[in-house]
Amino acid sequence: MKAICVYCGASPGHSPRYADAARGLAATMVNNGIELVYGGGNVGLMGVIADEVMRLGGRATGVIPRALMDKEVGHAGLTRLHVVKDMHERKAMMADLADGFIAMPGGIGTLEELFEIFTWAQLGFHAKPIGLLNAAGFYDALLAFLKHVVDEGFLKEKQATLLLSDASPDALVSRMHAFRGGDGGLLPPEEAAKII
Template structure:
């Protein structure tokens, strides 16, 4: 494991705990010798996690679409900034570059990024760990909704267990190193005998 993609908000949110968790994660990634791959922005907790990784001596790769580059929110002080044409290309590039994914608090864009890589994992497009850093219990209601999905049989429990959920970055990243994905069973039919 060499590179971890982090999906997070372009806002700092209502609580200072969100920025504090982002700082801790950026620092932890650098301490573990892992490169941070993220959306390339200097604003919100995106900027916080990038700056923390840099300050701890880590490498940071940003992937940003041209339209956001032109709005002057790109972080120009990171190790490498990759400019792509679209948001779709951004996600594909981040997935290609990364050995795992961490979701910090964020809005609809963060959720969209998370759900895409989570769906890809269920379909076997990748076998990489996906972690939710549940800062300030931000994702409690989403996690309850996943329980509801399992109960209503729209999500298999083994796919729910693909998500590594922690409130602290250190145990979250430690679990990435021992992650063992469940066997692929989605839409695999058994041969009739």
């Protein structure tokens, strides 16, 4: 993996453990020569991970819609900052630039980005690894809910395994390196066509 797209909050959250996790992920990525691709802001966890990647000598590419330049305060100190038309263009560009995806703690925007890229994997539109950095157990309830979705027959178990989870940035990135998309849970083309 040369680049990982990280979805995370424009807020730091209440616990300092979330910012610690962002700095830990930044160090793991830089130590492994992996570029950061993210939403381009300099506030909240977005700013924490971008600042740490740059401080450690790594590369960071931001993608931000023009309308959010002020609200999310576009980061001026990145390797590259792409200012795009809208959220659709933002998410598409981030996906194109990345070899994998990690969701850190965040709000509904982070969840929306995560579930879109997870859905694309389920449908077979990409075979890139997707991870949850489960800092301080932030995603425990979500993982339990996804198990419930499987138990109730709305998600196949092998599709659920497309979403990797770990509290350790090093362990998560290592699992992502070992991930083989192929047919490891992806719908056959004829099933994907039925859903679309």
